[in-house]
Amino acid sequence: MSYLTLHNIQKSYFLDRQEFPVLKGIDLSFNLGEFVSILGESGGGKSTLMNIIGGLDRNFQGSVNVNGKQLDHNNEKELDRYRRETVGYIYQSYNLINHLTVLDNVLVSLDMTTLDKAAREKRARALLKEVGLVEQAGKYPNHLSGGQKQRVAIARALASDPKVIIADEPTGALDAQNTAEVLKILDNIASQGRLVIAVTHSQIVADAGTRIVHMENGRINKDIALRPAYKPMKTDGTIKSRLLPAIVSYKTALKHLKFNFGRNALIVLGTTIGLFSVILFNGIGNGVSKYIDNQVTSISNPRLVTVAKYDKKTAGNSSAMAAMSTSATAGGTTSNLTNAQIKRIEQLKNVADVDKSYTVTAATVKDGQKTVTLSTIKNWNNTANTDNLLKGTKPGIGEIVLDKADAKKINKDWRKVVGDNIAVSYQAENKAGKMVLVKANVLVSGVAEAKNSMGMTNLTAMNTGTLTHAMVKANVSTLPTSVSVVASSTAAVSGVKKRINALQSNGKRVFTATALTSFIKTVKTYVNLASTLLAAIASISLVVSALMIIVSMFMSVSSRVKEIGILRALGQSKKDIRRLFTSESLILGVTSATVATIIAYGLGALANMALSSLANFAIVQISIGNVVGTFVIALVIALIAAWMPSRRAAKMNPIDALAAE
Numbered sequence: 001m002s003y004l005t006l007h008n009i010q011k012s013y014f015l016d017r018q019e020f021p022v023l024k025g026i027d028l029s030f031n032l033g034e035f036v037s038i039l040g041e042s043g044g045g046k047s048t049l050m051n052i053i054g055g056l057d058r059n060f061q062g063s064v065n066v067n068g069k070q071l072d073h074n075n076e077k078e079l080d081r082y083r084r085e086t087v088g089y090i091y092q093s094y095n096l097i098n099h100l101t102v103l104d105n106v107l108v109s110l111d112m113t114t115l116d117k118a119a120r121e122k123r124a125r126a127l128l129k130e131v132g133l134v135e136q137a138g139k140y141p142n143h144l145s146g147g148q149k150q151r152v153a154i155a156r157a158l159a160s161d162p163k164v165i166i167a168d169e170p171t172g173a174l175d176a177q178n179t180a181e182v183l184k185i186l187d188n189i190a191s192q193g194r195l196v197i198a199v200t201h202s203q204i205v206a207d208a209g210t211r212i213v214h215m216e217n218g219r220i221n222k223d224i225a226l227r228p229a230y231k232p233m234k235t236d237g238t239i240k241s242r243l244l245p246a247i248v249s250y251k252t253a254l255k256h257l258k259f260n261f262g263r264n265a266l267i268v269l270g271t272t273i274g275l276f277s278v279i280l281f282n283g284i285g286n287g288v289s290k291y292i293d294n295q296v297t298s299i300s301n302p303r304l305v306t307v308a309k310y311d312k313k314t315a316g317n318s319s320a321m322a323a324m325s326t327s328a329t330a331g332g333t334t335s336n337l338t339n340a341q342i343k344r345i346e347q348l349k350n351v352a353d354v355d356k357s358y359t360v361t362a363a364t365v366k367d368g369q370k371t372v373t374l375s376t377i378k379n380w381n382n383t384a385n386t387d388n389l390l391k392g393t394k395p396g397i398g399e400i401v402l403d404k405a406d407a408k409k410i411n412k413d414w415r416k417v418v419g420d421n422i423a424v425s426y427q428a429e430n431k432a433g434k435m436v437l438v439k440a441n442v443l444v445s446g447v448a449e450a451k452n453s454m455g456m457t458n459l460t461a462m463n464t465g466t467l468t469h470a471m472v473k474a475n476v477s478t479l480p481t482s483v484s485v486v487a488s489s490t491a492a493v494s495g496v497k498k499r500i501n502a503l504q505s506n507g508k509r510v511f512t513a514t515a516l517t518s519f520i521k522t523v524k525t526y527v528n529l530a531s532t533l534l535a536a537i538a539s540i541s542l543v544v545s546a547l548m549i550i551v552s553m554f555m556s557v558s559s560r561v562k563e564i565g566i567l568r569a570l571g572q573s574k575k576d577i578r579r580l581f582t583s584e585s586l587i588l589g590v591t592s593a594t595v596a597t598i599i600a601y602g603l604g605a606l607a608n609m610a611l612s613s614l615a616n617f618a619i620v621q622i623s624i625g626n627v628v629g630t631f632v633i634a635l636v637i638a639l640i641a642a643w644m645p646s647r648r649a650a651k652m653n654p655i656d657a658l659a660a661e
């Protein structure tokens with residue numbers, strides 16, 4: 001039984017629906033060990049027949065039987081496998097892959113075998129040695145002569161140990177000496193028991209074989225045996241084929257990217273700029289948000305809720321700042337909170353502490369001979385923060401802490417004021433409605449300054465007991481106009497605020513509670529909005545990057561049409577081709593994202609260093625989330641960019657692709 005048989009092969013081309021029959025019923029049988037030359041007039045259909053035998057053409061009538069089994073031309077996977085395992089191609093124009101070295105060109109075929117890496121390389125080198133090119137293994141095809149290129153192509157065709165070698169005008173571009181050498185190699189291949197089928201115009205080639213088949217007018221008109229065929233090789237090959245592993249596609253893509261380094265470096269640069277801007281703007285957003293947090297919490301306790309009596313007139317003006325400035329002039333009556341009301345607040349869920357707040361305005365302070373007027377004196381309660389003390393301690397009974405600005409009014413050398421005894425007095429209305437003087441002699445226990453408030457917050461505060469004692473002595477009401485409530489945790493603040501606002505008496509609302517956190521939230525929302533907006537503007541450049549990758553991919557596909565044909569002929573599937581280009585795009589995307597991350601971290605660190613004298617805080621804070629997000633964006637861009645070009649590449653007809661210039 002013959003190894004390869006063709007039954008009634010017919011094929012026509014159609015131009016403008018007009019049929020041009022090329023093969024009109026070919027019946028042929030080939031045996032392993034034969035070196036068959038197919039001769040015939042130009043345009044007679046020899047190459048067409050070779051493409052059918054080689055499993056590249058699926059569009060014909062008739063059948064091809066290989067080793068007793070009919071090839072199913074409708075089964076693409078079976079044909080891929082047939083080309084991978086059974087057939088090796090040699091072309092007139094060599095069809096080597098220019099961006100791969102000689103060794104890698106041979107390995108392309110071996111990558112689809114089950115041999116391990118070392119064995120693949122060993123075999124590739126052995127084959128190159130056989131064709132006398134082992135010294136040239138590291139060279140690129142452009143640096144080889146025509147004869148050398150054809151010998152690389154032969155080594156590649158033999159790599160997967162195929163039974164059938166199809167050679168289309170193998171010596172068409174070679175001089176006499178190289179022709180003789182190539183023919184010797186082909187004869188040697190046949191002598192190994194393989195089937196060599198060579199299409200040729202050359203009588204010299206034809207005479208070198210064991211048999212000549214002559215085609216005319218789409219039919220075989222002569223079939224001449226020149227000499228006996230060689231002994232056939234065993235049909236169960238030792239080298240098994242496998243599907244191309246994904247890693248090989250990635251490695252090949254990487255090699256191609258390196259080969260066109262300049263162009264790809266520019267694309268990476270463009271994409272990097274877009275990605276980097278997105279990371280940086282997000283990092284600035286994070287940093288500024290945290291900076292605001294930090295600043296605000298250093299002025300005041302974030303768990304604080306300020307509560308005043310609900311007043312319809314000021315309702316709506318409930319920002320924290322408004323509440324903070326609610327002047328609770330000690331001694332007033334209409335807006336005072338009663339002890340019973342304060343108790344109601346104390347009993348609410350998640351309320352950790354409730355302190356009365358008093359604010360005394362226009363107090364006179366006498367220190368020895370010096371008399372000064374202070375804008376406000378508060379009581380030292382749970383809103384106070386000992387971190388703000390520059391010198392001394394918080395005020396105990398009979399003591400006061402002065403704001404640095406107030407202390408300076410008394411003595412330019414403000415540190416010296418600590419330890420002074422001062423007389424404080426201010427005017428207030430007593431319970432009988434008369435204006436009286438509230439007086440207290442106190443010791444200055446410390447000097448404080450609000451960090452980061454730029455002098456907006458005055459911290460002069462008297463011990464609460466001492467202040468209320470002085471008020472009681474003057475018969476002034478000690479009911480406060482506001483209380484500061486500390487929630488059990490920052491998370492509980494908004495709940496506490498809601499519960500206080502919801503308290504009612506006789507069906508009417510009692511309190512207005514405001515929390516600093518809600519104000520911070522609003523500011524942070526604006527900051528986030530601004531940074532997101534900037535990042536969004538930056539991401540416009542990502543669209544440009546995506547277009548650049550698309551263009552580059554299309555260019556890559558266009559310039560590699562022939563390579564696509566070669567890879568398909570070697571047995572790579574449509575999926576392998578698609579993956580080759582997708583992986584190239586993904587490598588570009590991941591490289592850009594990596595470079596962008598490194599630059600963003602680097603520039604962020606530099607910016608933080610430069611800004612450290614202005615604000616002792618890292619203004620650029622790039623989170624892991626930002627980086628992960630950037631990689632996701634880069635991968636999505638890469639996949640979108642690769643989608644169309646890689647589909648186009650995969651869909652190419654391998655015969656047309658091989659015919660490309």
Ligand SMILES: Nc1ncnc2c1ncn2[C@@H]1O[C@H](COP(=O)(O)OP(=O)(O)OP(=O)(O)O)[C@@H](O)[C@H]1O
Pocket residue numbers: 013014022040041042043044045046047048049
């Ligand atoms: N894709 C195609 N579409 C239309 N016609 C085609 C196509 N490919 C080949 N042909 C035609 O089919 C005929 C056979 O072509 P083929 O290349 O098989 O001949 P050949 O014998 O190999 O020629 P040569 O010896 O010159 O290489 C020619 O007339 C050619 O113009």
